[in-house]
Amino acid sequence: MTAPLSTESPPIAFLDLPAQQARLGDAIRRRVDTVLAHCRFVMGPEVGELEQALAAYAGAKECVGVSSGTDAIQIVMMAEGIGRGDAVFLPAFTYTATAEVPLLLGATPVFVDVDPRTFQIDPASLGTRIAQVRAAGRLRPRAIIGVDLFGQPAPWPALRAIAERERLFLMDDCAQSFGGALSGRKLGREAVATTLSFFPSKPLGAYGDGGAILTDDPERAELYRSLRTHGEGKTRYEVLRTGMNGRLDTLQAAVLLAKLDAFEEELARREAIARAYDRGLEGCVVTPMRVADSRSAWAVYAVLTEDETARTALQERLKAHGVPSAIYYPRPLHRQPAYQAQHDGTSLPVAEDLSCRILALPIHPELTDAEVARVIAAVRG
Ligand SMILES: *Cc1c(COP(=O)(O)O)cnc(C)c1O
Secondary structure, eight states, rough: OOOOOOOSSSOOOOOOHHHHHHHHHHHHHHHHHHHHHHOOSOOHHHHHHHHHHHHHHHOOOOEEEESSSHHHHHHHHHHTTOOOEEEEEEEEEHHHHHHHHHTTTOEEEEEBBBOTOOOOOOOOHHHHHHHHHHHSSEEEEEEEEOOGGGGGGGOOOHHHHHHHHHEEEEEEOOTTTTOOOEEEEEEESSSSSEEEETTTSSSSSSSSEOOOOOOOOEHHHHHHHHHHBTTTOSTTTBOSSSSOOHHHHHHHHHHHHHHHHHHHHHHHHHHHHHHHHHHTTTTSSSSSOTTTTEOOOOSOOOOSSSSHHHHHHHHHHHHHHHHOOOOSSSGGGGGGGGHHHHOOOOOOHHHHHHHHHEEEEEOOTOHHHHHHHHHHHHHHH
């Protein structure tokens, strides 16, 4: 594939919501108009319809629509009573929301290193970190949050074995990877509870904030429903527990129902773009390694450069050619000011190294073949 490298070409978008609306706008407007007609803006019928559709898609028994991916994690943690004195193990290489919730609830996030090639949480490091916390005796190990990073699944069989052996609650932060699969099974059933985000840039994105929790446990699902509406009981004015306002907005559910119809096609397009990048960039940068026997939702296509200097040079060259790129994540969480005080000082060398060398290229269903060729040519320089 060759393409002229010209600064005359219009810049490529990292996320192209206007183009998405040109493709799906009519279907979305029909759904939104229905809501504008019935006016049930809070917990309207679209919320239940979406919950059923998402549960069916993932093969999960229950789905609870909530206000965001972050609130989904919070509701799951609150349902387990996680708080002061509890250690929650999670990867150091993830979005801040994963770590923010345990901290907000008074628990302590314990950061775990990741795999240098798949970027997913490293089970060996997890085992070491749990042993360290037990030996220190200051915190009570309570939960593991596995994160399906960038669209690919975390190593779930290994995480389940550790959770069982150590008697820890296991949760899947699947904010980036809904639509992905492991061993032929869609993500959503790998842990006791799975949280989703519908932030606009996620593979299944709404037009505002939104999230959901998947589980096969009906009792937990009932608890999640209570917690998302102020801890209410059978009637609105029976308050059983401390909850929150964590409901999914009806308008967002309507947008998502329209977008869910096109989701499989979009995932196929993302996969085709990823394969074109793999072929076009081989030998030039380190292309992402696939988790064995999995399907990626391709939230992020991240390459690795030799070092930080090479990454800066690559990012500048891309910019000159109108090709956007992004760094997920420029700093591992244990090195962030917000979490440094929580961290025990253990070095997590893989997460630290990745944050200096990783670079995400545009990958969204609206990218044309010509744009993909332009990205490849610009990376190859
Ligand atoms: C986006 C994201 C979240 C938070 O989702 P919001 O809907 O933005 O609150 C949580 N965890 C991970 C890994 C994410 O990427």
